[in-house]
Amino acid sequence: MHEDMIVSVDMDASPARLSGAAIKPSLAGCDRDGLAAALTSVGVPARALKMRIEQLWHWIYHRGVSDFLAMSNVAKDLRVALANAFSLARPPVAVRQVSVDGTRKWLLRLPGRFAGEVGHDIECVYIPEEGRGTLCVSSQVGCTLTCSFCHTGTQKLVRNLTAAEIVTQVMVARDDLLDWPGLVAGDEAIVPRDGGRYITNIVFMGMGEPLYNLDAVSEAMATISDGEGLSIGRRRITVSTSGVVPMIPRLGADTGAMLAISLHATTDEVRDRLVPLNRKYPIAELLAACAAYPGASNARRITYEYVMLKDVNDSPEDARRLLRLLDGMPAKINLIPFNPWPGTLHQCSDWPTIERFSEIIFAGGYASPVRTPRGRDILAACGQLRSETAKLKIADRHQPVSATSLS
Template identity: 60%
Template sequence: MSISLDIDHRATNAAADGTPVMGLPARKPLIGLTQHDLLQALSETAIPEKQLRMRASQLWNWLYVRGASEFADMTSISKELRSDLAHMFDISRLEIVTEQISSDGTRKWLLRLPADDLGRRHEIETVYIPEEDRGTLCISSQVGCTLTCTFCHTGTQTLVRNLTAGEIAGQILVARDRLGEWPHLIEDAENAPASGRFITNVVLMGMGEPLYNFDNVRDAVDVISHGEGLSVSKRRITLSTSGVVPEIVRAGDEIGTMLAISLHGTTDQIRNELVPLNKKYPISQLLDACRNYPGLSNARRITFEYVMIKGVNDTAEDARRLVQLLKGIPAKVNLIPFNPWPGTDYECSDWEQIEVFARIVLKAGYASPVRTPRGRDILAACGQLKSASQRLKKSERDALKAAAN
C-alpha cells in the first residue's frame, strides 16, 4: 500500500498561487553557489572585506551542515545582518507539491520550482530509495528531457528547461528535511542509521540528461561533495548519461563522479530504437569515450545500465555481444527489469531469460546484479519518472536544444 501526501512549502516571497509578489526586489538565490561564488555574492554587500571569508563560512555551515532555510535561524549572525541578507538573498526550499511513499519504503517527491521570468512554475521529481546498507537519492537535472528514449516515461515529456545548480543541489536539502537527516533532527530519530546518514549515495538518474546541463551539474556536484558541507563523496555520486560522447571525458576531468552509461542495446540497430541519441553517437564512439574516462580502473569501474525488454534486447546472443563490447573496460552491468508505465508497448523480460542473460555476463567476469524494482506502485522506479510540467513553445524548445548541443 502506498501513501500520498499533499505538502505545501511555498517560496518565501511568493503569492498564494506561487508566483513572485510584484514590487518586491528580486533576491539572488544562494543555494547551489560554489564557495567561490558565494564569497563573490557577499562581496557585493556592505559586509566589510576583512569579514567576507568568515561570513561566507558561517553561511555555508548554516546552509549545508545545519540545514537552515531562513536567515532568522542563523543565530550566530547578528539580527541586523540577518535582516540585510534576507532582503538581498533567497535560501528558500523547492516547494513540495506531493510526497508519495511506496509499500517498499521508497519515497517520491513532486517538487515545484520557482517561477521563471514569465511566471511559469515547472515541476520535477526526486526519489529516495532506502536499503539495508545504504540510502540512495535519485535527483533530476532537467525539467523533462532532451532525449526521446522509447522505453523511458520521462522521454515522452519534452524538454522544458535546464535546472540551475541550486535546483539540483536543492533536491538534497528537501530530502534531508523530510528524512530528518540534519544533525539537530537525526539524533532524535527513532530509525536513525548508525552512520548518521539516511542519504549515503546520490545518483543523477532522475529527469533529464545531465551532460546536456554540464555547467550547472558540475557546480551542484561541487556543492554536494564539499567536505565542509553536505559532504557526499564523489565516489558515492554517480552521473548517468545516455551517451553524450563529447562531454564524457570532460565530465571525468571537471566533475569527477562515478559514471554510468545507459546502454540498453548491443547493436546500433537496437540502440537506435531504444536510445535515439545513438544515431549521433554510435556504440563504437561511446565505448571509446568510456575507455578514455579519466581515473578509470578496477576500483573505479563504469556501470553499464541495461534495461531488460522482452523480445527486444534480452537474448543470450545479446548477452554475448555485450561481453565482447565491454572488453578492456573495467565495468559492471546493472540489469534492470523493464518497469511498465501507462501507454508503453514494451514488456519486461521473463525472469528466466533475465537469469540466463545475467549468468553469461557474470561468467565473463563482469558483475551483473539484477536491480530489484523499487517504488513501482508510485511510478518511482527506473524509467518511470514524469512530471506534469507545462510545455514550452516549439521555438523555445529548439533554442534550448541548440544551446545544449
C-alpha cells in the same frame, strides 16, 4: 512499512504564487561566489567576506537551517539584513509520495526565474537500501532524448536546471527525511541503520540528460561534495548518460564522478530504436570514450545499465555479445527489469530470461546484479519519472490511495 502508498499535496505550491514580485531571492543552493555577492550587497566589507561566507556555508549546507536568525554565531545586524533581502527557501513540495517499500518521490514546484516566466515541475526520488540511501536527482525539466522505454522521454525538454535547483533537491530531501545533524528521522522513513546519514549517494538519473547540462551539473557537484557542507564525496556521486560522447572526457576531467552508461542494447540496429542518440554516437564510439574515461579502473568501474525488454534485447546471444563488447574493460553491468508506465509498448523480460542473461554475464567475469525495482507503485522507479504527475486531480492527490491503484 506502509500498508498504503501515501500522497500529500501542498495546495499553495503554485508557480503563479511563487513567481510573485514579493518573493525574495533564495540563497539555498548558492555557491561561495553567490554568497559573496549576497553578502557584499548587504554591506559586508571585503576584509570580512571570507569569514562570513564560511559561516553561512556551515549553517546552510551543514546544519540545514532555513532561517537566517538561527545562525547564532553571525552578528545579529547581519542576520537581520540578510533576512530582509534574501530567504533560504527551497522549492516547495507540490506532491510527496511514499511507496510501500519506503521509496519517496517529491514533485517540486520551481518558480519562474524572472518576471513573467511560468514555473515548472521536476521530480526527485529517495531510495533506501541496506547500508546506504540513494537520492536520484534531475538535471533538466523534461528531456531532449526520446528513449522508447523511458517515461521521461515522452516529456519534451523545457529547460536546463540551474546548479542551485539541482543542489536544493538534495536539501529538500534532507529536510523531509530530517537528515541534518541533531535531528532524528520519523518512523515513516525506511532508512539505513548503519549510523551514517540517510542520503549517502547521489545519482544523476532523474529527469534529463546530465551531459547536456554539464556546466550546472559540475557546479552543483562541487557544492554537494564540499566537505564543509553537504559532504557527499565525488566517489559517491554517479552521473548517468545515454551517450553524449564528446562530453564524457570533460565529465571525468572536471568532476571525477562515477560514470554510468545507459547502454540497453548490443547492436546499433537495436540501440538506434531504443536510444535514438545512438544514431549520432554509435556503440563503438561510445565504448571508446568509456575506455578512455579518466580514472576508470577496477576500483572505479563504469556501470553499464541494461534494461531488460522482452523479445527485444534479452536473448542469450545478446548477453554473449555484451561480453564481447566490454571485453577487458573495468565494468559492472546493472540489469534493470523494465518498469512499466502508462502508454508504453514494451514489456519486461520474464524472470527466467533475466536470470539466464545474468548467469551468462557472471560466467564471463563481470558483476551483473539485477536491480530490484523500487517505487513502482508511485511511478518512481527507473524510467518512470515525468513531471506531469502534477496533472493528477488535486482531490485525488490529497487522499491516501491504494498502492495497487497506480501500478
